[in-house]
Amino acid sequence: MGKGGENYGKREVVNSKPTDPDVFPAWAKDIHECEKHYDVSQKSGLSTAEVENRRRIYGNNELEKHEGQSIWSLIMEQFNDTLVRILLLAAVVSFVLAWYDGDEGGEMEITAFVEPLVIFLILIVNAIVGVWQENNAEKALEALKEIQSEQATVIRDGIKIPSLPAKELVPGDIVELKVGDKVPADMRVLELVSSTLRVEQGSLTGESEAVNKTNKSVSEDADIQGKRSMVFAGTTVVNGNCFCLVTQIGMETEIGKVHTQIHVASQSEEDTPLKKKLNEFGEVLTMIIGVICIFVWLINVKYFLSWEYIDGWPRNFKFSFEKCTYYFEIAVALAVAAIPEGLPAVITTCLALGTRKMAQKNALVRKLPSVETLGCTTVICSDKTGTLTTNQMAVAKLVAMGGHASNLRSFRVDGTTYNPSDGKIHGWPSGGMDANLETIAKISAICNDAGVTHSDNKYVAHGMPTEAAIKVLVEKMGLPKGLYSGGAAGNDVLRCCQWWNEYEHRIATLEFDRDRKSMGVIVKSKSGRRSLLVKGAVENLLERSSKMQLLDGSVVPLDQNSRILVSNALQDMSSGALRCLGFAYKDELPEFETYDGSDDHPAHALLLDPSNYPSIESNLTFVGLVGLRDPPRQEVHQAIEDCKAAGIRVMVITGDNKNTAEAICHEIGVFGPMEDISSKSLTGKEFMALSDKKAHLRQSGGLLFSRAEPRHKQEIVRLLKEDGEVVAMTGDGVNDAPALKLADIGIAMGIAGTEVAKEASDMVLADDNFSTIVSAVGEGRSIYDNMKAFIRYMISSNIGEVASIFLTAALGIPEGLIPVQLLWVNLVTDGPPATALGFNPPDKDIMKKPPRRSDDSLITAWILFRYLVIGLYVGVATVGVFIIWYTHGSFLGIDLSGDGHTLVTYPQLANWAQCSSWKNFTVSPFTAGNQVFSFENNPCDYFQGGKVKAMTLSLSVLVAIEMFNSLNALSEDGSLLTMPPWVNPWLLLAMSVSFGLHFLILYVPFLAQVFGIVPLSFNEWLLVLAVAFPVILIDEVLKFVGRLGRRMRSSSQRPLKPKTE
Secondary structure, three states, rough: OOOOOOOOOOOOOOOOOOOOOHOOOOOHHOOOHHHHOOOOOOOOOHHHHHHHHHHHHHOOOOOOOOOOOOOOHHHHHOOHHHHHHHHHHHHHHHHHHHHHHHOOOOOOOHHHHHHHHHHHHHHHHHHHHHHHHHHHHHHHHHHHHHHOEEEEEEOOOEEEEEEEEHHHHHOOOOEEEEOOOOOEEEEEEEOOOOOOOOOHHHHHHOOOOOOEOOOOOOOOOOOOOHOOOEOOOOOOEEEEEHHHHHHHEHHHHHHHHHHHHHHHHHHHHOOOOHHHHHHHHHHHHHHHHHHHHHHHHOOOOOHHHHEEEOOOOOEEEEEEEEHHHHHHHHHHHHHHHHOOOHHHOOOOOHHHHHHHHHHHHOEEOOHHHHHHHHOOOOOOEHHHHHHHHHOOOEEEEEEEEEEOOOOEEEEEOOOOOOOOOOOOHHHHHHHHOOHHHHHHHHHHHHOOOOOOEEEEEEEEOOOOOHHHHHHHHHHOOOOOOOOOOOOOOOOOHHHHHOOOOEEEEEEEEEEOOOOOOOEEEEEOOOOOOOEEEEEEOOHHHHHHHHEOOOOOOOOOEOOOOOOOOOHHHHHHHOOOOOOEEEEEEEEHHHHHHHOOOOOOOOOOOHHHHHHHHHOHHHHHEEEEEEEEEOOEOOOHHHHHHHHHHHOOEEEEEEEEEEEEHHHHHHOOOOOOOOOOOOOOOEEEEHOOOOOOHHHOOOOOOOOOEEOHHHHHHHHHHHHHOOOOEEEEEEEEEEHHHHHHOOEEEEEEOOOOOOHHHHHHOOOOEOOOHHHHHHHHHHHHHHHHHHHHHHHHHHHHHHHHHHHHHHHHHOOOOOOOOHHHHHHHHHHHHHHHHHHHHOOOOOOOOOOOOOOOOOOOOOOOHHHHHHHHHHHHHHHHHHHHHHHHHHOOEOOEEEEEEOOOOOOHHHHHHHHHHHHOOOOOOOOOEEEEEEEEOOOOOOHHHHOOOOHHHHHHHHHHHHHHHHHHHHOOOOOOOOOOOOOOOOOHHHHHHHHHHHHHHHHHHHHHHHHHHHOOOOOOHHHHHHHHHHHOOOOHHHHHHHHHHHHHHHHHHHHHHHHOOOOOO
């Protein structure tokens, strides 16, 4: 692609990606040097042959299309997860076993394949969601291309080509720019056709207003904001007309560099803190499953492998393949039991519900995992313009002349938007405007080209923001005494300005230019008198003024003392980061006494030559000045205080100048009113020059980085992340996109944000308001706490399932729970309560706690112990009820003999595999629902086909325990007496749904057959509840011990009172 630094005289082909030292600093060279370097003249431009030659070297003026990942690689990436891999292995093994059982003469039933098919379905859905999310990543680069110019007016072969496709530009081309044009490449300004050239480049540099451009060279080490002799691709000309020389095209432009940075940042995206925790959990789970499976295998080896010792050596090995595969199936069941299959679905559901809550608070989440990441945000890096401030200029102070030449009057002006009703003027004269204030209002209204309109419930400025703000001031000032402000234009936003423009009619305009720094208009009053109204830089107006107007309208000479007085007021306002404009007028205009705007009037020739403007605008009468700023949003100060209370640091990173940014930071509370910020406020360039950047970023409290470029923002985010911080970055411009992509949470502005910023972000603020971020962080914390509750709930349930299968294998009794039942419990029965735990109400002090560290453990040692105890009880209860049915006719006074089943002893149950060798062993038929189970032909089948009732009891106990256990998960430490179940009615509803689903598979014959279960009687349900309920009592005791331990720790850490007290 294009490289502006090539010496075209040599015609040598070089690498299209030069390093920075190779770039020709056109901004720092005069026009002649630039033309010589690029071997071109402004008048004739490049020749067609030269253009073709350069295109071969530098390519087209367009951004590269980075090849995204292929669909296949994205799909494979979704399986790069420990839990997913375990699930995949379990599915493959169970599929092979189901197939093997069918081939060995068993019935090839679809029910045998339910388990592997369901697991495969989960994995496919998970992969589809993952691929869809990944595929959205490249959209930021596509949006960047949309802001490029499509056409350009170019001079080639001495001929002006009006609509050349912008992609055909090459370095050295001469381009003409006019008002409204989008700049097609990075270019050096050669000639200003108009007196001024203003470019809106805030989206690229972060500056809050349009920038004046010049054709004079600037310092070689100037930052991007300081390159006043350059215009950059993707920015817009808002005023003026000029000719420029193309220096960089395509990927070498500033916007091309942003494109590269976005691509690089997207390559280095990391997993969210929760994903990392779940991956770690998956790895530990893999190890635990592996150990338990091997252990279960070893304790059951005697059942499928035996031998005899002959001469001290094992001989005559006997191996039963059928029993080996049976115990292998138990190991698979163990894996299915240990994996919380429903966890991904529940997490997705909880995050989706969180996004709905956030949307109600104007935070639109684009990427689901970012909801959880918000909760552990430790640093918010915020842009200033438009986020902390309104991005709407407003007058903050009005200084008018007093009753004497020795005093001034100062008025504080409220308001942060272009709404004339927003705020008032403090200390305003009760009798209305005096003559001096009327003159200020008249100049502000007439010497002004801006407008304000009301649409979509907001006030929008048209033209220069500073001029729009001055017109809003006129509306706040009202009309002269005795005049009603409604009038003919009663519905007009700027009705007062309209009245002034009707009162004195503008007949000529002296355009603003950078030399005299003022704008003037010649007006004709209704009486026919002509006068000149001027606004501009206060210093320049003072130099050209010889008189001043006092409060009553009288005019006195502007002496040295009065000049000092006004200059001091100017200095005071400027130090407060206010942008100041002065007002003056002139009544003596002998050349224009009869001028009416016609071209043939002798005075019209004076107006055609801008060099005459300074002499026309001389001997002025000075009347006052105003201070403007981009004001902070009203709610930001409280939001910053909330951040401090929540332990979140706020760093302001802006492209604006240092003084303005510091004043805003003091005002909104990032810095204290009298805080020494010499070490906390740096420009981007100063920060990059530091030897130990991380030490600077580790300072407590707020930090400010002004004049920041995209690379500075990226470096700050990168260093903070390296230091273990979880970074939320806000931005609205193209220049913010790389840092938004790199941050843990990229937050774009919905109103003022560019499409590039929105596509690079994780979250979009619908109201562009910083305080919305703070409320979103609170919501994120609440969601994380709730997710922690259901993750612990699901994991404790899985520990119980593992304990059940392990005890079954260790005791040698028949298998009480089969994989398809465990899958049903994990996916369907556990799902609704786990999801409902996501609706737990947030703690009241959630934003008073420090942020959790991203490496905080999901499960502490105490919590793990608690759930091991609970899990052990679940195992004992599910296996115990299985044994009770086989060995007891009644339990806890509950009669279980109603179905007529045969009782056996525990030793018989534990050695059921040797049943064929028992003499005189017979089994009576028993009933289950409408079915009768008979074992006349094979009594030993009582321990396999006949275990269906005992299995149903085990499964029902497991479901009931997990429902009661979900009540335990309402609070980590709080008793159910202090946090009763009805604080979360959704959980009660979810428990009802889960029990309903369990009844469905019990009492619908087809489903009961699929899951290998039978209906239960009333007494059997009493047994289920009696065995399941103690799980609540056990956890209440454990919670009490936990609370006691915490109190003891906190009291031992409390400092002792001094003896003097």
